[in-house]
Amino acid sequence: MAQEVEETMKRIQSHKGIVGTIVVNSEGVPIKTTLDNTTTVQYAGLISSLADKARSVVRDLDPSNDLTFLRIRSKKHEIMVAPDKEFILIVVQNPTD
Template identity: 50%
Template sequence: MAEVEERIARIKNHKGVKGLLIVDENGKFLRSTMSSSGNDTAPKQYAQKVTELAKKARSVVRDIDPLNDLTFFRVRSKRQEIMVAPDKNLFLIVIQQPQEDNE
């Protein structure tokens, strides 16, 4: 378990990382470094919406080649990047500012 904590700390301390979520296959976040206090629903929204997107991406990859599977994907917008590393029943989601904005 200490190894997992070290990896989470290492990821969240990277330059530009705004948040890290560990989410189950139903979109429920199990661990978050993002604030969820008050009316801030961002962690829940990321968890639900990105999980839906990851499932669709996995389905596309498998439709193209049934012997293949999704291992990682990244979505970039003007304001942020969302990186997803899926596992069997979990998704690791990292939200960060694009590199140019960090410099």
């Protein structure tokens, strides 16, 4: 499993414009990252909290539904979030690339 995660992160990281990737557990604690520690902790905490809120909204609208992907675009970055049962994959990229 760990090897599969490593290969996936390397494949994602090889794409043009990718700033970094983070895998966090269900509590928002970073497990793997390609970013520096300060940036990782900031993104992990804030994005996992946002993903929880987004998942809650989706379930409030339809209890049989679930959040599968979340994309946030700002002037500086685009953040793609793929939540799973136990982990959340966060990918940060430059939006112009």
